Amino acid sequence: MRAYLARPKEDKKRPAVIVIHENRGLVPHIQDVARRMALEGFLTLAPDALSPLGGTPQDPDKARSMFGRLDNEATPKNFVAAVQYLKTHPLYTDKVGCTGFCWGGGMTNQVAVRAPDLLAAVPYYGAQPAAEDVPKIKAALLLQYAGNDERINRGIPAFEEALKKAKIEYKIYIYEGAGHAFNNDTNPQRYNKEAAELAWKRTVAFFKEKLQT
Numbered sequence: 001m002r003a004y005l006a007r008p009k010e011d012k013k014r015p016a017v018i019v020i021h022e023n024r025g026l027v028p029h030i031q032d033v034a035r036r037m038a039l040e041g042f043l044t045l046a047p048d049a050l051s052p053l054g055g056t057p058q059d060p061d062k063a064r065s066m067f068g069r070l071d072n073e074a075t076p077k078n079f080v081a082a083v084q085y086l087k088t089h090p091l092y093t094d095k096v097g098c099t100g101f102c103w104g105g106g107m108t109n110q111v112a113v114r115a116p117d118l119l120a121a122v123p124y125y126g127a128q129p130a131a132e133d134v135p136k137i138k139a140a141l142l143l144q145y146a147g148n149d150e151r152i153n154r155g156i157p158a159f160e161e162a163l164k165k166a167k168i169e170y171k172i173y174i175y176e177g178a179g180h181a182f183n184n185d186t187n188p189q190r191y192n193k194e195a196a197e198l199a200w201k202r203t204v205a206f207f208k209e210k211l212q213t
Contacts, residue, residue, distance in 0.1 A: 020100030
């Protein structure tokens with residue numbers, strides 16, 4: 001697996017955050033998000049889901065069509081493997097979280113289901129896991145949704161019911177007036193500055209609470 005690693009300059013052990021991209025692959029925007037997370041004090045790893053197909057191409061439209069060719073069973077396992085890889089990194093403590101956007105938000109939920117070592121997960125407008133898988137989640141969740149995102153938001157009630165039943169720690173924030181992919185500041189049609197900045201502030205605070213203490 002190809003991945004982008006960002007970290008603070010000082011050589012000291014830190015908790016880690018895995019950043020999972022949208023359905024355009026490991027584009028410069030996601031690398032920038034990884035650097036932003038590193039500036040907050042985290043060892044940050046952004047894997048490329050398209051690695052088995054040769055990696056993210058330059059043409060984002062070509063990347064989108066490649067996602068349909070990914071193996072639905074192998075792909076989540078590749079991201080869970082990132083949790084295991086971080087254990088081998090000399091600057092890693094024993095605490096790891098995960099965040100992702102759009103496609104990566106759904107994959108963040110899958111990592112939470114499949115990686116018992118994960119302590120914190122922040123999926124942005126991501127597809128929810130199956131209700132029967134929710135009890136497998138060990139991580140605390142911070143769920144970020146856009147108010148204008150009917151397709152994704154349809155799954156919130158069942159997800160919340162399953163989380164309550166399984167007694168999993170979670171918070172839900174819905175950003176009214178924002179649309180799907182509101183965090184992507186390279187897409188002026190979708191970017192919502194107010195929602196993105198508030199969601200990022202909450203994300204960083206959540207990871208600091210769960211991973212740095």
